[in-house]
Amino acid sequence: MKYFLTIIFMTQFCIQVGIAKETKLDRLYKKSLQHFKEKDYFTALDLIAHRYKYVTPDQNIQHYIETLVAHTGTHYFNTFSDLELRKLNIPTTDLIMAKRNLYLSKFRYVHKRLKRIPKGHRLYSEALLVKGTAYLMNKEYSKSLKIYKQCSDVAYGWEKRTENKQKNYFAVLKESCIINIARIHYMQKNYELAIRNYEDIPKKSFKWPYTLLEKAWAYYYIGNYNRSLGILLTYNSPLLESYFTPEAEVLKALSYFKLCLYEDALTVIDKYYTTYAPRSSQLKKVIRGQNSKDLYYFNLMFSPLVHSEKENKFLRTLITQMSKRIKYNLDLNSFYKMNEEIYRANKGANVKLLLRMQRDLKEQINHYVKVSTYKFINEIHSLSSEMFNLKLEILSRKRDLAYKNKTFKNNRSRGNFNNITREKHQEFWTFKSAFWADELGDYSLGLSSTCKTRRIRQ
Amino acid sequence: MIKIILFLVIICGSFSTFAQNKKVVYKYKEYEKFDLGDLEIKGSIIAPNDISVKSRRRKIFERKLLKRDDFNKKIIEEIKFLR
Numbered sequence: 451m452k453y454f455l456t457i458i459f460m461t462q463f464c465i466q467v468g469i470a471k472e473t474k475l476d477r478l479y480k481k482s483l484q485h486f487k488e489k490d491y492f493t494a495l496d497l498i499a500h501r502y503k504y505v506t507p508d509q510n511i512q513h514y515i516e517t518l519v520a521h522t523g524t525h526y527f528n529t530f531s532d533l534e535l536r537k538l539n540i541p542t543t544d545l546i547m548a549k550r551n552l553y554l555s556k557f558r559y560v561h562k563r564l565k566r567i568p569k570g571h572r573l574y575s576e577a578l579l580v581k582g583t584a585y586l587m588n589k590e591y592s593k594s595l596k597i598y599k600q601c602s603d604v605a606y607g608w609e610k611r612t613e614n615k616q617k618n619y620f621a622v623l624k625e626s627c628i629i630n631i632a633r634i635h636y637m638q639k640n641y642e643l644a645i646r647n648y649e650d651i652p653k654k655s656f657k658w659p660y661t662l663l664e665k666a667w668a669y670y671y672i673g674n675y676n677r678s679l680g681i682l683l684t685y686n687s688p689l690l691e692s693y694f695t696p697e698a699e700v701l702k703a704l705s706y707f708k709l710c711l712y713e714d715a716l717t718v719i720d721k722y723y724t725t726y727a728p729r730s731s732q733l734k735k736v737i738r739g740q741n742s743k744d745l746y747y748f749n750l751m752f753s754p755l756v757h758s759e760k761e762n763k764f765l766r767t768l769i770t771q772m773s774k775r776i777k778y779n780l781d782l783n784s785f786y787k788m789n790e791e792i793y794r795a796n797k798g799a800n801v802k803l804l805l806r807m808q809r810d811l812k813e814q815i816n817h818y819v820k821v822s823t824y825k826f827i828n829e830i831h832s833l834s835s836e837m838f839n840l841k842l843e844i845l846s847r848k849r850d851l852a853y854k855n856k857t858f859k860n861n862r863s864r865g866n867f868n869n870i871t872r873e874k875h876q877e878f879w880t881f882k883s884a885f886w887a888d889e890l891g892d893y894s895l896g897l898s899s900t901c902k903t904r905r906i907r908q
Numbered sequence: 909m910i911k912i913i914l915f916l917v918i919i920c921g922s923f924s925t926f927a928q929n930k931k932v933v934y935k936y937k938e939y940e941k942f943d944l945g946d947l948e949i950k951g952s953i954i955a956p957n958d959i960s961v962k963s964r965r966r967k968i969f970e971r972k973l974l975k976r977d978d979f980n981k982k983i984i985e986e987i988k989f990l991r
Contacts, residue, residue, distance in 0.1 A: 524991050549987060576990065583983055626986055637978040667976045700974050707973075777989045836974040843971045 475501065479511065486514075488796045491521040492788055492807055496800075499526065503534045512540045520572070523784040525811060541567045541577075548580050552587070560584040575605035575623050582630060591634055598634075601627035615779070622776055625657045632664070641668040653891065656774045659685075659693040662891055666701055675705040676869055680893035687890055692770035696726060696830045703840055710901040711862055712844045719837050730830040733762045737823060747819035748812050751778075764826070772822055781815050851903065858900040865896030 478501050485494035495518040498511065507515065519526070519542045527535060527546055535543040548563035561584065567577045578601035585594035605624035609617055632647030648665045651658050662681050669678040682702045684690060699722050706715035740746045750758065751769060759766040772778055788808045792801060851857060871894075879889055 552987070553984065579990075580987060583987060586983065587980065623990075626990075630983055633979045633983065637980075664979060697976075704973060775989045777991055780991055833974075839971050840973055843973065846969065846971075 479514075483514075485796075485799075486518065490791050490794070490796055490799050491518055492526075492791055492804060493799055494518055495522050495526060496803060496807070499538065502538055503530070504537055506537050506539050512538075516540055516542060522787070523780050525781055525784055525814060526807070528814065529810070541571050541573055545573050545577055545580070548577070548584075552580055552584055555587065557584045557588045572608065575601055575608060575620065575627075578604060579623060579627055579630075582627065586630070586634060591638065595631060595634055598627045598631045602631075615783070619776060619780075621655065622657060625651050625655055629657065629661060629664075632661075636664065636668055639671070641672050644668045658891070659690050660695075663695055663698050663701070665891075666698070666705075670701060670705055670708075673708075674871055675708050675899075676865075676895040676897055677871070678705045679895045679897070681891060683893050683895075684891050689890065692767045694764075694767050696722075696833045699726065700833050700836050700840075703837065707840060707844060709897055709899045710858060711897065712848060713862065715844055716841065719841050722834065722837050726830060727834050729762065729764055730827050733764045733823075734827050736762050736765070737827075745812055745816050747823065748816040751815070751819060768823055768826055772819060777818065778815070781811060781818075785811055785815070854903075855906050856903040857906050859902040859904045860898060860900050862900060863898060866898060867896055869896040869898055870894050 478497060482494045482497040485491075485497065495515070498507075498518070499515060502511065502515075515538065519540075524542055524546060527538075527543055530538075530543070530546075532547060532550065535547050544563045544566045548560045551557070551559040551563065560580065564577045564581050564584075567574055571577075578597055582594045582597035582601055585591075585597060602624045605620045605627065609620040609624060612620060628647055628650050632644045635641070635644035635647060645665055645668050648661045648668070651661050662684055666678045666681040669675075669681065679702060682698050682705075685693060685695070685698050699718060703715045703718040703722075706712075706718060743749075750765075751773065755766055755769065758769055785808065788804060788811065791799065792804050792808070795801060876892070879892075
């Protein structure tokens with residue numbers, strides 16, 4: 451009898467606790483919903499997501515969190531551990547976990563996480579991009595090509611349905627998938643096919659200037675050095691000044707070298723050493739001087755371009771490049787929305803929490819800009835060793851010619867139309883009443899290769 | 909008596925073995941005549957008549973110039989730049 455009473459008592463106690471818990475969760479949900487109605491999305495998200503770090507929410511709550519994330523952005527979950535993300539069990543957290551596994555080359559878990567994202571979800575095209583990349587890194591090229599194709603189609607569908615910033619996001623996703631298709635063909639040495647895919651990127655796209663370098667590499671490996679040089683010359687246009695990339699200079703020198711135009715190659719190399727390398731060293735000095743300042747890189751993004759250009763020309767280049775990236779824009783969008791929420795200061799808004807969240811976001815942006823800046827500086831310095839190598843090779847070739855008592859058969863000339871190879875769809879443009887920037891990216895030099903040698907007569 | 913006879917036999921035996929290890933001195937021919945004109949070597953002469961140096965191909969040291977086999981690093985970087 452005693453035991454029987456104890457069991458009944460225990461059962462009642464458990465039910466009571468269960469109800470109490472439920473009501474507490476319900477209250478939290480209602481409170482969060484209230485904030486949502488008042489457009490305090492960040493407060494609402496923190497309230498609900500924090501509670502479900504260790505308990506998987508039901509479908510209704512999951513759907514609610516997804517709606518909130520659409521307003522706040524995903525950066526809130528960046529500081530969550532894998533275990534906490536797994537508990538939330540929503541497409542947003544699945545995508546974040548899949549990406550983390552991709553960086554760790556744990557491809558099996560990438561697929562496991564991505565499988566859970568529904569086809570109609572707004573993050574589905576990004577999930578396909580991650581999936582295709584997982585296949586690519588695992589050297590499953592045909593599967594990767596198929597997924598990237600699917601990714602560009604899905605993203606295109608969303609691009610047509612959405613507007614403004616969202617439209618841009620899906621356009622970038624679509625283009626990223628097309629570029630990755632080109633990259634797979636490039637990797638498999640199908641350079642013509644790669645070029646075809648690169649050409650699918652519209653000139654107005656912010657991704658387009660970056661494809662120029664890759665396309666120039668493809669032409670370089672085909673052996674069309676004139677076209678490669680022509681494409682690289684596009685970076686000299688005032689419109690593309692902020693897209694300076696040091697690798698383009700190396701490729702330029704390499705192309706001249708392959709045409710045996712050693713003097714031209716040496717000019718490019720000298721310019722690299724006399725202009726870009728010192729400028730990069732100066733940038734390093736400027737940055738090191740300010741490094742101790744709190745959130746220096748974050749504040750740098752908001753300083754006037756004229757001012758940053760005065761400090762260092764590369765600084766302007768870097769700021770322009772970074773300000774066009776999707777991540778930066780999404781984070782900035784969240785930052786401004788958070789600001790709005792702080793200044794609105796609705797009843798019940800946790801300003802202290804919001805300020806802490808904003809500080810977190812500032813630090814994330816600061817770190818991201820810092821990493822990008824140092825990557826740029828390091829790239830210039832690592833490529834300067836490649837330039838030095840090329841210079842040595844040119845000097846060695848010149849010495850060999852002298853030892854053999856030989857010289858080049860033809861002198862360097864201005865070039866000839868006969869040296870330009872064209873595809874069927876390419877033609878010479880007269881530029882009669884045309885916008886002068888139309889031709890960007892379609893240049894080709896007509897230089898003759900001077901590699902044939904002759905013996906010097908005494 | 910038997911002991912004395914045995915002793916004498918042993919002593920005589922040892923003397924006979926010493927007599928067998930006599931020192932032998934080998935001597936090479938003190939004089940031998942070689943007729944060099946009579947010697948004949950079969951084969952052909954391959955050495956050049958005049959002094960010459962065979963031209964040698966100069967070793968070409970090719971440096972490893974920058975190659976771009978893939979853009980995998982960029983692909984990962986771009987995903988990181990998305991969000």
